Amino acid sequence: MAEWTFITNHGLTLAAIAKSPRTTAREIGDAVGVTERAAHKIIKDLENAGYVTKNKVGRKNHYLIHPDVPLKDEVTDSAVGELLVMLGWRWRRRRVAEGSPSEPHVLEIVVS
Numbered sequence: 247m248a249e250w251t252f253i254t255n256h257g258l259t260l261a262a263i264a265k266s267p268r269t270t271a272r273e274i275g276d277a278v279g280v281t282e283r284a285a286h287k288i289i290k291d292l293e294n295a296g297y298v299t300k301n302k303v304g305r306k307n308h309y310l311i312h313p314d315v316p317l318k319d320e321v322t323d324s325a326v327g328e329l330l331v332m333l334g335w336r337w338r339r340r341r342v343a344e345g346s347p348s349e350p351h352v353l354e355i356v357v358s
Contacts, residue, residue, distance in 0.1 A: 255284070258278040261333050262274045262277040296315045297326050314326075
């Protein structure tokens with residue numbers, strides 16, 4: 247019998263990004279248990295669905311989670327941030343540099 251988990255690879259990838267928003271796709275894949283290529287595809291899916299935004303910082307990526315985006319299911323009316331809080335993260339407002347465009351609904355999720 248195959249092993250199963252309650253959280254999909256997409257959910258685990260989102261949790262890995264929340265834990266470390268400056269991590270690489272290879273590190274995310276290792277944490278989730280998927281290949282780097284699969285991690286890239288999942289990250290792209292999360293971007294396309296509006297859960298995360300990827301910003302290039304030098305040669306690295308920095309991910310921002312949009313916690314107010316609803317989960318993609320028909321059972322709950324919860325947002326992705328609520329799922330992450332249930333998994334052990336707390337919300338903290340992101341500091342925005344003076345003069346830069348801000349998105350007040352964008353929060354970083356940090357480890358408690």
